[in-house]
Amino acid sequence: MTIDLRSDTVTKPTKGMLEAMFSAPVGDDVFNEDPTINALEEKTAKLFGMEAGLFCPSGTMTNQIAIKIHTQPGDELLCDATAHIYNFEGGGIAFNSGVQAKLIHGERGRISAKQVEENINPSFDWLTRTSLVSIENTGNRAGGSFYSLKQMQELSDTCKKHKLKYHLDGARIFNAIVESDYAPAELGKIFDSISVCLSKGLGAPVGSLLLGDKEMIRNARRIRKVFGGGMRQAGFLAAAGIYALDNHVNRLKEDHARAKRLSETMSKLGFVENVLPVDTNIIIFNLNDKLIPEQFVQKLAKENIKATGFGRQAVRLVTHLDFDDNMLEKVETVLKKIQ
Numbered sequence: 402m403t404i405d406l407r408s409d410t411v412t413k414p415t416k417g418m419l420e421a422m423f424s425a426p427v428g429d430d431v432f433n434e435d436p437t438i439n440a441l442e443e444k445t446a447k448l449f450g451m452e453a454g455l456f457c458p459s460g461t462m463t464n465q466i467a468i469k470i471h472t473q474p475g476d477e478l479l480c481d482a483t484a485h486i487y488n489f490e491g492g493g494i495a496f497n498s499g500v501q502a503k504l505i506h507g508e509r510g511r512i513s514a515k516q517v518e519e520n521i522n523p524s525f526d527w528l529t530r531t532s533l534v535s536i537e538n539t540g541n542r543a544g545g546s547f548y549s550l551k552q553m554q555e556l557s558d559t560c561k562k563h564k565l566k567y568h569l570d571g572a573r574i575f576n577a578i579v580e581s582d583y584a585p586a587e588l589g590k591i592f593d594s595i596s597v598c599l600s601k602g603l604g605a606p607v608g609s610l611l612l613g614d615k616e617m618i619r620n621a622r623r624i625r626k627v628f629g630g631g632m633r634q635a636g637f638l639a640a641a642g643i644y645a646l647d648n649h650v651n652r653l654k655e656d657h658a659r660a661k662r663l664s665e666t667m668s669k670l671g672f673v674e675n676v677l678p679v680d681t682n683i684i685i686f687n688l689n690d691k692l693i694p695e696q697f698v699q700k701l702a703k704e705n706i707k708a709t710g711f712g713r714q715a716v717r718l719v720t721h722l723d724f725d726d727n728m729l730e731k732v733e734t735v736l737k738k739i740q
């Protein structure tokens with residue numbers, strides 16, 4: 402048995418998911434003729450109170466399409482310094498859209514309306530035009546922290562006041578929602594666009610959706626084609642997404658409970674300097690000077706447990722659909738033996 406805690410993207414489709422995939426009706430989606438993709442796009446858009454949706458191969462693509470649509474070359478976007486769009490999308494902001502990012506140092510990845518207000522450039526010819534605010538919920542590099550509805554609304558008010566577009570990188574938005582008390586449809590009222598991943602905690606093998614109004618999604622279809630993301634009979638993949646939305650949302654709480662328990666165990670270990678707060682399914686901790694991440698990762702690897710270093714003395718563990726209570730116990734046993 403291998404236990405993989407490197408990411409929540411490592412999950413394999415369940416039997417039920419595979420059955421849904423095999424029996425999906427499909428067609429050529431570039432001609433808009435894949436009934437399963439159309440159903441997934443409609444279902445997700447409705448769920449989030451948006452007019453339309455677009456199925457894409459990855460969350461990088463949905464984010465990058467949104468940035469492309471909301472900006473002009475030479476513009477500036479505002480995001481937290483830990484943002485995936487800035488750190489983990491290969492420089493796509495500049496590469497795809499000719500846009501630069503002004504980084505805000507939020508509180509565990511969360512930027513405030515006040516910080517946005519302070520970072521908007523006045524409209525002088527020699528200053529970059531600020532046109533977009535992008536937030537991440539839950540924050541990945543920020544360790545799984547999430548925004549309250551109120552915080553997201555305040556940011557929306559600021560964006561409206563200054564005529565800025567407002568994008569949500571919701572790769573793990575369901576992890577935030579199951580820990581909060583608002584309906585997903587509330588988010589459609591707040592954001593100009595939302596990106597949702599099916600291939601993270603929801604356990605689908607591939608796919609993300611970009612949600613927005615009809616006009617935006619019409620534009621997005623064109624850009625998806627230009628980016629090379631127009632797929633054909635991809636309804637087999639969309640079927641996995643529909644299955645994930647129907648079956649794998651509420652169970653995310655189990656992942657959070659396991660992450661919490663693991664973090665409590667970790668915080669008592671001799672080689673752990675500190676564990677960052679665990680709000681959802683991501684655990685980031687720092688090793689003290691007795692151990693470097695490579696050594697720690699190797700020790701776990703010998704016991705068939707996969708983990709990754711996350712910069713300097715930090716290690717990140719992520720819980721998911723393919724990590725159960727037996728595995729949790731095994732990991733705890735192994736951790737307690739490490740010197």
Ligand SMILES: *Cc1c(COP(=O)(O)O)cnc(C)c1O
Nearest residue numbers: 459460461462485537541570572
């Ligand atoms: C994983 C992730 C994405 C998208 O990643 P892909 O691997 O391209 O699907 C976007 N934003 C965040 C915060 C993520 O964690």
